[in-house]
Amino acid sequence: MIEEISLLIDQYQAWLKEKTALREINNNYIEITTPFIDRHNDLIQIYARRENGGYLLTDDNYTIDDLAMAGCSLDTLKRQEILKTILAGFGVRNNKGALVINATKHNFSLQKHNLIQAILSVNDLFYCTESYIKSIFLEDVTAWLKQIGVRSISNIKFSGQSGYDHVFDFGIPSSESEPERLLRVINHPTKAKAESFVFSWLDTRDVRPPESKAYAILNNQEKEISPSVDQAFKSYDIISMHWNRRNQFSEQLVR
Numbered sequence: 001m002i003e004e005i006s007l008l009i010d011q012y013q014a015w016l017k018e019k020t021a022l023r024e025i026n027n028n029y030i031e032i033t034t035p036f037i038d039r040h041n042d043l044i045q046i047y048a049r050r051e052n053g054g055y056l057l058t059d060d061n062y063t064i065d066d067l068a069m070a071g072c073s074l075d076t077l078k079r080q081e082i083l084k085t086i087l088a089g090f091g092v093r094n095n096k097g098a099l100v101i102n103a104t105k106h107n108f109s110l111q112k113h114n115l116i117q118a119i120l121s122v123n124d125l126f127y128c129t130e131s132y133i134k135s136i137f138l139e140d141v142t143a144w145l146k147q148i149g150v151r152s153i154s155n156i157k158f159s160g161q162s163g164y165d166h167v168f169d170f171g172i173p174s175s176e177s178e179p180e181r182l183l184r185v186i187n188h189p190t191k192a193k194a195e196s197f198v199f200s201w202l203d204t205r206d207v208r209p210p211e212s213k214a215y216a217i218l219n220n221q222e223k224e225i226s227p228s229v230d231q232a233f234k235s236y237d238i239i240s241m242h243w244n245r246r247n248q249f250s251e252q253l254v255r
Contacts, residue, residue: 005206009162012199036116037192038066038123046115048103055108057115058100063122065097072126083122089155089167090118113164120196124187137187137219137243138169145170148250156182160203168200169217178255179211189218189225194232201238214238215249 019035028049036044047060064074074083087094091114092101099118103111145152156171170183184200186193194216201214216233218225220242233240241249 002206005202006161008202009199012202013162032112034116036120036196038063038119039126039188039190044116044119046112046119051102054102054104055111056100057103057112058095058098059115059119061096061098063099063119064094067123067126070126074125079125082125085155086121086125087118089157090114090121090165092118110164117167117196120192124193126188138185140243141169141185141217144246145253148254150253152183158204158207160200161206162203164203166200166204172253174209174211175255178252179213180209181213181215181253182208183215183217185217185219187219188223189216189220189229191226191228191232194229197238198232198236201236215241215253217241217243217246219243 016035021033023031023033025031025047029047030049032046032048034044034046038044045059045062046057048055048057050056067074074080083094087099090101091111092099094100099115099122101111101115101118142154150170150172152170152172154170155167157165157167159165168182169185172178172181172183174180182201182204184197186197197214197216205212205214214237216238218229218240221244225240225242230240239249
């Protein structure tokens with residue numbers, strides 16, 4: 001099994017390198033086009049320049065500006081709190097609307113990975129429309145877990161086999177009847193989000209107890225989830241938990 005998972009991770013990293021394109025846009029910045037897509041189905045681009053003997057990586061204000069242009073301004077106190085929490089989980093800073101992170105030649109890949117994951121997560125705030133902002137999905141999940149008596153640790157981070165850090169929204173310790181359970185909340189399930197979680201799980205599970213389980217908690221309140229998303233999770237032993245069927249999973253999370 002270890003050899004099989006190691007091969008899958010190697011294949012992922014080879015795919016990532018093959019699908020990444022570089023372009024020098026001036027003497028200071030290199031444009032990095034990644035294979036990850038945003039909500040417009042456009043490839044996510046970040047920019048790198050030398051700074052203080054290392055590198056500065058940034059989205060050049062694109063993510064937050066794009067949300068604002070779509071009517072999802074992040075200027076309310078609640079949204080600013082959510083933004084800070086998301087960015088802190090990946091070690092990313094908000095520099096006057098630009099998402100930035102510093103890197104060295106030794107951790108460049110890790111920091112690039114963290115910036116992309118932060119962009120994907122912040123981009124998801126678009127689906128917190130005015131009619132839905134009072135009921136942020138993560139808050140709904142947190143309240144439900146507390147209501148049914150789940151003892152969990154929030155915003156838990158593990159370093160995977162590749163050295164990349166992966167953040168899970170909740171970790172439930174093992175018990176006499178259930179193994180460790182790692183949960184990620186996905187407000188707007190897409191193929192890109194599924195692929196990101198699959199990699200996090202593949203990279204993490206070999207450094208966790210062998211019986212550990214992964215759950216994807218999927219918001220299907222406003223839109224049905226594509227069968228391809230569920231199939232992607234099923235293929236890698238991730239339990240796909242649709243929000244409208246959450247009570248079916250109560251017992252296995254509480255125990």
